[in-house]
Amino acid sequence: MDLLKVKAILIVSIAVLALLVASPALQRLLVFPQTTSFTELWLLSSQQSAQNYPFDIAQNKNYNVTLGVGNNLGNFAYYLVEVKFRNETQSAADSFKFTPSSLPSLYNITVFVANKGIWEQPLIFSFNYNYDNNLSLVNFNDLILNGVTLNLKGNSASWDSEKSEFVGNLFFELWIYNSTIGSFQYNDRFVSLFLNMTV
Amino acid sequence: MRIVHLNGFQFATLLLLCFLILIPTVASAFAAPTASQADAASAVASAQNLLFNCYNAAKAAGGTGANVTVLQVALNDAGGSLSNAELAYSNGDYNSAINYANQCQSALSNFFSEANALKASGEQQQSQTLIIFVGSIVDALLAVVVGYVIWFLLKKKYAN
Numbered sequence: 001m002d003l004l005k006v007k008a009i010l011i012v013s014i015a016v017l018a019l020l021v022a023s024p025a026l027q028r029l030l031v032f033p034q035t036t037s038f039t040e041l042w043l044l045s046s047q048q049s050a051q052n053y054p055f056d057i058a059q060n061k062n063y064n065v066t067l068g069v070g071n072n073l074g075n076f077a078y079y080l081v082e083v084k085f086r087n088e089t090q091s092a093a094d095s096f097k098f099t100p101s102s103l104p105s106l107y108n109i110t111v112f113v114a115n116k117g118i119w120e121q122p123l124i125f126s127f128n129y130n131y132d133n134n135l136s137l138v139n140f141n142d143l144i145l146n147g148v149t150l151n152l153k154g155n156s157a158s159w160d161s162e163k164s165e166f167v168g169n170l171f172f173e174l175w176i177y178n179s180t181i182g183s184f185q186y187n188d189r190f191v192s193l194f195l196n197m198t199v
Numbered sequence: 200m201r202i203v204h205l206n207g208f209q210f211a212t213l214l215l216l217c218f219l220i221l222i223p224t225v226a227s228a229f230a231a232p233t234a235s236q237a238d239a240a241s242a243v244a245s246a247q248n249l250l251f252n253c254y255n256a257a258k259a260a261g262g263t264g265a266n267v268t269v270l271q272v273a274l275n276d277a278g279g280s281l282s283n284a285e286l287a288y289s290n291g292d293y294n295s296a297i298n299y300a301n302q303c304q305s306a307l308s309n310f311f312s313e314a315n316a317l318k319a320s321g322e323q324q325q326s327q328t329l330i331i332f333v334g335s336i337v338d339a340l341l342a343v344v345v346g347y348v349i350w351f352l353l354k355k356k357y358a359n
Contacts, residue, residue, distance in 0.1 A: 003357045007350065014346030022339035025332045076261035076271075078254045107286055110278025112254065114267050119275070148286065179255060 039077070040070035040118075041174045043191035057168070057195045060126050065193070067172060068120040071113035078177035080184050081109040083150070085143060086169045087157040093173055098188040100173050106143065106150040109172075125170070127152075129197055135159075138166040138197045157197060166197040239293035242300035243284050250274070250281055253307050256314035263321025270314055277306035 019026070045052045046064040054063035071077045082105035086092060091102040113119045128142040129152075136159050140152035157166045171192030175184040257270040284299035 003354070006353055006357075010346060010350050010353070014342055017346075018339040018342045021342055022335050024335040025339075028332060076254070076258040076267060078251075078274075108282050110250075110275070110282050112257070112271050112274040112278060114261055114271050117268075117271065119271075148283065150286075151290070177251075177254065179251075179258070182251075 037073045039073060039079070039174065039176065039187055039189065040068070041081075041172070041187075041189040041191055042068045042070075043172065043193070044068065053193055055194070055196055056198045057127055058198065059130070060128055062124050062126045065123050065125075066120055067109070067123055067191070068118060069111050069113055069174070070118045071115055074115055076112070076114050079111040079113065079187070080175040080177070081111060082173040082175060083107040083109065083145060084171055084173060085140075085152060085155065086171070087155065088160065088167050088169070089158075092169065093171060093190040093192075095190075098186075100175075100186045100190070101171070105173075106152075107145060107148060127168075127195075127197065138168075140168070143170070163196075168195045168197055169193070170195060235293040235297075236291075239288050239296040239300070242297045243281075243288050246277075246281050246284060246300040246303040249304055249307055250277060253277070253310045253314070256311055256318075260314045260318040260321060263318055263325055265317040265321030265324070267314075267317060270310070270317065273306060273310055273313075277303045280306060 042050075043053075044050060044066040045054070046066075048066060053065065057063065067081065069079055069081070082100070084093075084101055084103050084105055086101065086103055093099065093101045109121065111119050111121075123146060125143060125145045127140065128144070129138050129140045131138055138157045140155040140157070143150045143152050157168050159165075160167050169192055171190050174187040174189040176187045177183070178185050253270075253274060257267055257274060260270060261267045280299045280303035284296045284303060287293075287295035287299055
């Protein structure tokens with residue numbers, strides 16, 4: 001056999017063999033590194049989709065949504081979801097300024113998620129409210145969330161004549177535990193439901 | 200029936216005696232909520248600290264690449280109890296706050312041993328992966344060297 005052919009066969013054989021032997025190392029080296037770390041926060045309707053969310057809220061009637069958190073931070077994470085409720089005039093979380101609402105949390109949902117893991121929790125909520133005498137104001141009494149009664153006394157929503165609604169806003173802010181400083185920090189994310197209080 | 204008439208001094212003494220007997224009862228009735236609040240605050244703070252420590256243990260175990268799903272489930276279970284304990288405390292329901300805080304601590308009773316076992320197993324897996332990684336690179340280099348030696352010998356043979 002021609003020496004040149006032998007050389008070619010040998011080079012190809014050695015290259016294939018070296019690649020096969022090195023494949024466990026190459027598997028690790030050729031994986032595209034994770035460059036962005038982020039957390040996902042979502043709210044789905046009862047049909048597990050991003051549509052047909054509850055809007056017209058009758059007194060003491062149960063409504064279902066699903067809250068979810070996805071962790072792509074590269075490590076095990078400890079979150080706090082602050083449940084808040086406001087009317088149109090009260091402080092809201094700001095998507096552009098990345099600031100949370102100044103309102104106090106009604107309830108804190110503690111969430112732990114492993115890296116690349118997700119957490120989902122069905123939420124069943126109902127509102128106990130009543131109207132004032134001339135039907136211009138809704139006074140809230142309680143929000144019942146997954147069987148836990150949260151006090152809403154002192155909260156009210158005025159009639160919005162433009163929208164023809166009594167608007168209430170139930171929202172969920174995501175906070176994350178920073179073990180370096182030993183406290184929770186706002187994670188610049190929130191999901192919310194705008195609700196119309198109707199009989 | 201004989202009616203005893205007390206003078207001013209006797210009446211005052213009797214009144215003082217009654218007052219001294221009633222003081223502990225009245226004081227304990229008023230002091231009970233404060234003591235319970237302190238107990239609840241302490242129970243909730245203990246549960247919070249335990250949860251932070253368990254989280255750090257889970258984070259360390261997760262850092263080794265171990266599957267920490269079991270730890271995540273236990274932490275979320277305990278976290279739910281802690282959330283309820285904090286709510287009960289803020290509502291002034293100190294007994295419930297203590298109960299929920301205790302539930303939180305119970306849910307994490309074997310947590311550290313599980314987290315340490317998972318961490319050890321993850322570290323072992325990591326070292327095995329490292330050995331395979333280095334071994335495969337060394338083997339690939341060896342294959343190239345062997346190929347070069349074969350080529351060298353073949354070239355020598357063809358030259359002859």
